[in-house]
Amino acid sequence: xxYPNGKKVSVNAAKPSVFRETIYSNRGMTLEEDINETNxxxxxxxxxxxxxxxxxxxxxxxxxxxxxxxxxxxxxxxxASTTDYNGIYKGxxxxxxxxxxxxxxxxxxxxxxxHQIDHMKQVVSHGAICFLxxxxxxxxxxxxxxxxxxxxxxxxxxNGGRKSIPLDAVKKEGYIIPxxxxxxxxxxxxxxxxxx
Amino acid sequence: xxYPNGKKVSVNAAKPSVFRETIYSNRGMTLEEDINETNxxxxxxxxxxxxxxxxxxxxxxxxxxxxxxxxxxxxxxxxASTTDYNGIYKGxxxxxxxxxxxxxxxxxxxxxxxHQIDHMKQVVSHGAICFLxxxxxxxxxxxxxxxxxxxxxxxxxxNGGRKSIPLDAVKKEGYIIPxxxxxxxxxxxxxxxxxx
Numbered sequence: 001x002x003y004p005n006g007k008k009v010s011v012n013a014a015k016p017s018v019f020r021e022t023i024y025s026n027r028g029m030t031l032e033e034d035i036n037e038t039n040x041x042x043x044x045x046x047x048x049x050x051x052x053x054x055x056x057x058x059x060x061x062x063x064x065x066x067x068x069x070x071x072x073x074x075x076x077x078x079x080a081s082t083t084d085y086n087g088i089y090k091g092x093x094x095x096x097x098x099x100x101x102x103x104x105x106x107x108x109x110x111x112x113x114x115h116q117i118d119h120m121k122q123v124v125s126h127g128a129i130c131f132l133x134x135x136x137x138x139x140x141x142x143x144x145x146x147x148x149x150x151x152x153x154x155x156x157x158x159n160g161g162r163k164s165i166p167l168d169a170v171k172k173e174g175y176i177i178p179x180x181x182x183x184x185x186x187x188x189x190x191x192x193x194x195x196x
Numbered sequence: 197x198x199y200p201n202g203k204k205v206s207v208n209a210a211k212p213s214v215f216r217e218t219i220y221s222n223r224g225m226t227l228e229e230d231i232n233e234t235n236x237x238x239x240x241x242x243x244x245x246x247x248x249x250x251x252x253x254x255x256x257x258x259x260x261x262x263x264x265x266x267x268x269x270x271x272x273x274x275x276a277s278t279t280d281y282n283g284i285y286k287g288x289x290x291x292x293x294x295x296x297x298x299x300x301x302x303x304x305x306x307x308x309x310x311h312q313i314d315h316m317k318q319v320v321s322h323g324a325i326c327f328l329x330x331x332x333x334x335x336x337x338x339x340x341x342x343x344x345x346x347x348x349x350x351x352x353x354x355n356g357g358r359k360s361i362p363l364d365a366v367k368k369e370g371y372i373i374p375x376x377x378x379x380x381x382x383x384x385x386x387x388x389x390x391x392x
Contacts, residue, residue, distance in 0.1 A: 072271040125242065
């Protein structure tokens with residue numbers, strides 16, 4: 001992957017244009033990598049099967065060179081219709097979105113989209129364990145924040161309320177996620193303690 | 197999307213190169229479209245929340261033209277590490293793969309990959325409702341085939357056994373999926389009847 005200045009970067013940095021700021025500043029990547037490593041550990045230790053969904057792309061043109069793999073020559077990032085992560089833990093359906101902010105005092109709701117709220121409400125109504133993982137990167141703190149609490153702030157915002165969740169509320173209504181060796185974002189420990 | 201002959205086709209036809217045969221013959225599309233429509237109906241009627249995962253692509257080069265959306269200029273299809281569909285129904289984690297065959301007497305196991313079997317075994321061990329949807333397109337019959345039965349044929353194949361599941365076995369060990377208006381592949385009715 002190349003930036004317009006020709007600098008080569010990791011292909012893992014590929015993100016929808018709405019997240020371009022994230023790519024340039026390298027924010028967001030760390031949390032995603034930490035969660036992927038955590039999920040690998042959960043899978044390898046047969047604790048839970050949770051996967052990140054592929055980034056959805058709209059494919060426009062594909063070349064099929066002879067004797068080699070198909071090459072996508074033109075495609076565009078699409079907005080995801082669900083959250084990024086889902087899977088199964090102790091028979092329960094798990095569904096979450098992970099977001100990182102450099103803000104030190106609150107989590108801006110602009111990180112979340114209406115269609116993600118819609119999806120989260122749908123799965124919650126069917127009995128899912130659904131939540132946000134919020135990392136305050138400057139504070140180096142990562143929280144488990146229940147979807148049900150997010151919905152309340154979302155509704156308030158739609159009715160002219162504040163456009164962010166104060167850190168104090170995240171601390172009070174959510175749970176700090178412990179960091180462990182190979183389990184950098186041990187969110188299942190929070191589920192074990194508070195949700196099952 | 198363009199074929200090498202320059203003929204334009206629906207972008208929905210974009211598929212990994214391993215499925216190129218499927219694209220050319222237009223096989224596979226119908227089942228996927230039918231399942232997507234079914235899932236939309238399930239979601240809109242608040243019966244279940246099941247989504248198809250995006251096709252995973254390895255993005256190599258992205259252009260960011262000024263004042264327009266990011267364009268993926270080079271990318272490759274990756275093999276999926278899970279099945280294509282998952283979600284939640286009545287609090288249960290649902291996970292399945294959908295395959296179409298023109299074979300009239302058996303379902304060739306070459307349609308399935310080892311990593312998909314691994315994934316299915318993992319989610320089954322955690323309590324998932326996991327299955328194959330198999331469409332015999334010439335016969336115009338679509339079956340729900342439990343993952344646990346698939347594992348048996350898979351193991352046999354690895355030990356030199358037959359490389360397909362006979363239609364008779366699919367009929368005996370699986371369940372025919374009824375077709376309904378707006379619910380072209382009503383697999384939840386099978387789950388209701390036999391699995392929950």
